[in-house]
Amino acid sequence: MCGCFSIAPSHFDSHSTDSQIPPPYKIHVALLVVRYDVGGMERYVAKVANGLDREFFHVSLICLDRVGNAKSWISKTDVEIVELGIRSGNSWRAVKAIAGALKRLEPDIVHSHNWGTLLETYLAVKRYGKAVHVHGERGSVLGSDRCSPIKRRMRAMVMRWICRRITVTTNSHCVAKKVCSIVGIDSSAVHIIPNGLERKFPPQELARFREEVRLQFGMSEGSYVIGIVARLSRVKNLGLVIHAFNELPEEMQRATHLLMVGDGPCRSELETLVEQLDLRDRVHFAGHQSNTWRFMAAMDVFVNCSDSEGMSQSMLEAMAAGLPIIATDVGDAARTLLTPNPGGIVIAPNDCCSLTDALVKMSTTEVRRAYAAAALACQGERYGLDTMIRGYEKLYHELASSSLKS
Known part of the structure; x- marks a missing residue:
């Protein structure tokens, strides 16, 4: 792969003169995961859900399967959490359930996470028709390494087809390289926004x-x-x-x-x-x-x-x-x-x-x-929390602005 990865800047200028979003309008971001149980990805989702500036953003969380112990990490009371109760695995039922949730929530941006949500979310967003799809890969690209070679090849074909049509984010350079290798896109098309956190206790x-x-x-x-x-x-x-x-x-x-x-x-x-x-x-x-x-x-x-x-x-x-x-x-x-x-x-x-x-x-x-x-x-x-949050705010703002232009 040639080129350099797109690394999000550390601040977000919500008053940019080229913004296409009217000042009173809040961008609604729906974060989508398979299940919301305890893990590193879930901690990151909580930080994004809690950290996005409420003057400019509204946040929802959609769980394809169920909500687990990580729910306590969502400290903002205005985050609506939707549990669809569908086990992971490709199914048209999951697509319809996600599309139904999107129709009710009316988000501007749907940010799916990891392989288990990619295909269903892509089809659901197409069915809903009013949101920008962003997909984040944060670890083992294509899901479990223990699946058969044939299954991995099929997953790679699906990922290649979808990720050339949407925006892709990762939290690390190594995952970005994996995605680029599988999808066959230029590295500059992948947005790397490293994890960040704040120091909580003196x-x-x-x-x-x-x-x-x-x-x-x-x-x-x-x-x-x-x-x-x-x-x-x-x-x-x-x-x-x-x-x-x-x-x-x-x-x-x-x-x-x-x-x-x-x-x-x-x-x-x-x-x-x-x-x-x-x-x-x-x-x-x-x-x-x-x-x-x-x-x-x-x-x-x-x-x-x-x-x-x-x-x-x-x-x-x-x-x-x-x-x-x-x-x-x-x-x-x-x-x-x-x-x-x-x-x-x-x-x-x-x-x-x-x-x-x-x-x-x-x-x-x-x-x-x-x-x-x-x-x-x-x-x-x-790796400060503010740096990570500003990176996502800038990306979401750019995508929402581009969507309004089109």
Whole structure:
């Protein structure tokens, strides 16, 4: 692919002289997902839904399947949430249900997310006929990597046909490259808007959280606490960190703990592994938590050992919490962590020995402090929430203006 990706600017000028949108008019954005359960994509959707400037935007959320625990992340009371109750999978019933929701909500822009919503939303928007379709890919393009080669080829054909006709967004350069490779479009046609977040708590409050959580799980202030915040799913490869934890030198093991925050389909399997390795006194499952910052405050190092990522929202939150990072070299992890100054250690995917070595290296306070300072500075400078929100506002405004012109 030639050319450079289109990276959204960090501010939104709603009073631009070439705007085609009358000042009193609010652009209605409908965000569409398969289901709204706990995960990084859902946290991003909540940030967009809560963050768009209400002077210029109105927001709805459509869930093809169901609304889960992530509903609590939507703090704005004016966001209408529509649950269609249709399981993922291509069906004309889903198309009709989405089109019906669009007819009632009357959005100007429909922003679908990930493979499971692409085809149904495209057909529904065509049927509704009054909205601009934007599609966002944020991780494993074409859905699960475990589907058959024939199915993936069919999905690629569908994506190629649709994405040449609509606007495409991603949160990372690696996902943008995948999309361009599959779709065969020029890289400049993909809008990259990196994840962003705000720092929620002052240092003194984080110190209080640290004390409370460590007391809750029987971890002393002097303990070395390795942390995970993730959906407990296959792609996160969380068995790797448990095995690496088990391989730590004997002299480290007594004072080292692993704190796993999150829930998901692999939880029972991971708990069984912990039992088999006789680690139950030092590996702690905290389950789903709406306030993950509280638990990050108790950690000394954050680990992301995924097999596949776009840009990890949890990793950015850990950086903002002042944690050094150990991450597998997937997605934009290396780009995020290693420039301009290393905010952590990047290892090869599924490499237990390298992960164990990195955990040993991070057990030294001075090493952690240096990486943490770089990670915190990088997050503040490049991955702020305001930067992300202004990027989406500018894109939505341009698309709505172009639609009115036509």
